[in-house]
Amino acid sequence: MSAVPIEPDVLPGAAQLDGLSRVALPVGVNAVETVNMHVLADGDTVTLVDCGVWRPDLPDGGLAAVEAGLEAAGYALRDVARIIVTHAHIDHYGLAGRLMEVTGAELTMHALTDLDCEKYRHPDTARARRRDTYADHGVSETESTDLADHLTRWLPYLHSVVEASRRFRGGEELVIGGDRWDVVHTPGHSLGHVCLWSPARRVLLSGDHLLPSITPPVSFERGFDADPLRSYLDSLRLIADLGPRLVYPGHGRPFGDVAGRIEAILRNKLRRLDSVRRAIHDQPSSVTELADRLIAKAVLAHQRQLAISETLAHVAYLRWCGVVERRTRPDGVYEWYATGNGPLEVGELLTRS
Numbered sequence: 603m604s605a606v607p608i609e610p611d612v613l614p615g616a617a618q619l620d621g622l623s624r625v626a627l628p629v630g631v632n633a634v635e636t637v638n639m640h641v642l643a644d645g646d647t648v649t650l651v652d653c654g655v656w657r658p659d660l661p662d663g664g665l666a667a668v669e670a671g672l673e674a675a676g677y678a679l680r681d682v683a684r685i686i687v688t689h690a691h692i693d694h695y696g697l698a699g700r701l702m703e704v705t706g707a708e709l710t711m712h713a714l715t716d717l718d719c720e721k722y723r724h725p726d727t728a729r730a731r732r733r734d735t736y737a738d739h740g741v742s743e744t745e746s747t748d749l750a751d752h753l754t755r756w757l758p759y760l761h762s763v764v765e766a767s768r769r770f771r772g773g774e775e776l777v778i779g780g781d782r783w784d785v786v787h788t789p790g791h792s793l794g795h796v797c798l799w800s801p802a803r804r805v806l807l808s809g810d811h812l813l814p815s816i817t818p819p820v821s822f823e824r825g826f827d828a829d830p831l832r833s834y835l836d837s838l839r840l841i842a843d844l845g846p847r848l849v850y851p852g853h854g855r856p857f858g859d860v861a862g863r864i865e866a867i868l869r870n871k872l873r874r875l876d877s878v879r880r881a882i883h884d885q886p887s888s889v890t891e892l893a894d895r896l897i898a899k900a901v902l903a904h905q906r907q908l909a910i911s912e913t914l915a916h917v918a919y920l921r922w923c924g925v926v927e928r929r930t931r932p933d934g935v936y937e938w939y940a941t942g943n944g945p946l947e948v949g950e951l952l953t954r955s
């Protein structure tokens with residue numbers, strides 16, 4: 603069995619929380635080192651929140667690390683009765699199918715994760731759609747094929763495409779181990795993203811909605827959210843209003859000073875919005891030109907893919923604010939130009955905090 607993946611967490615101003623353990627599972631794909639699986643004790647059974655990736659390179663497929671984490675929490679694989687996935691990105695969901703086979707557990711995710719599942723079922727369609735998006739926004743043909751392969755790099759880590767046994771819509775109240783956990787729909791990083799909130803403990807399991815050391819990426823993808831950055835900022839406000847004391851994120855260690863962290867993320871997004879807006883104001887540009895100008899030269903394909911998808915999300919936000927619009931160049935590439943100087947809603951959002 604591989605090394606016991608539970609690390610002792612030094613919690614800000616709090617003792618270890620009863621009935622909640624964090625297991626950092628190794629991932630090792632596209633610079634994602636580990637992902638957290640949270641184990642919530644529920645009497646004789648457990649609920650897992652997120653479950654890591656299928657590991658085709660390991661004889662056990664990644665199950666041993668899950669098993670070791672469960673054992674450290676005092677449980678075994680057969681005790682897993684429910685798997686909750688915060689969002690269906692493969693680092694959080696890839697092993698779910700295998701775990702369901704082994705444990706018979708039910709899988710619960712937000713209803714909008716259906717879109718992710720459809721993407722995984724039809725990767726060629728998803729890749730073609732991405733290639734078209736990149737081409738429309740000025741990525742060269744050779745590079746767009748490379749960038750659209752983002753999905754191809756992740757797919758080997760998905761054991762199988764399993765649909766939710768039960769679908770959240772947001773607002774559900776779960777009782778786990780005698781504690782109430784509320785399901786909060788937090789679209790933005792992913793359309794079908796949920797956080798779990800314990801009002802009594804003021805603890806949030808945040809998935810990738812809030813992360814300790816990086817600003818969670820918000821990227822645009824055709825066929826999903828038309829304005830994902832607006833959704834993200836609204837979801838951030840929703841969580842700020844809850845006033846969490848402690849956050850257990852999808853990656854990294856638990857953290858306090860949640861209001862400070864949210865403020866820092868907001869400022870980061872606002873700064874980027876501002877620079878995208880200014881760049882378009884200075885010179886009408888394609889999304890690829892903007893990404894090249896504003897984002898440190900991304901060397902690896904997954905960094906470049908993220909830079910362009912994130913710039914797209916920022917441009918979409920500005921567009922729905924009514925301050926930029928697009929036109930088509932003779933070569934068919936979309937070019938964005940400024941239409942006005944109205945105030946950005948995100949600024950107003952910040953002054954309210």
Ligand SMILES: [Zn+2]
Binds near residue numbers: 689691791792810
């Ligand atoms: Zn994610």
Ligand SMILES: [Zn+2]
Binds near residue numbers: 637691694852853
């Ligand atoms: Zn993640």
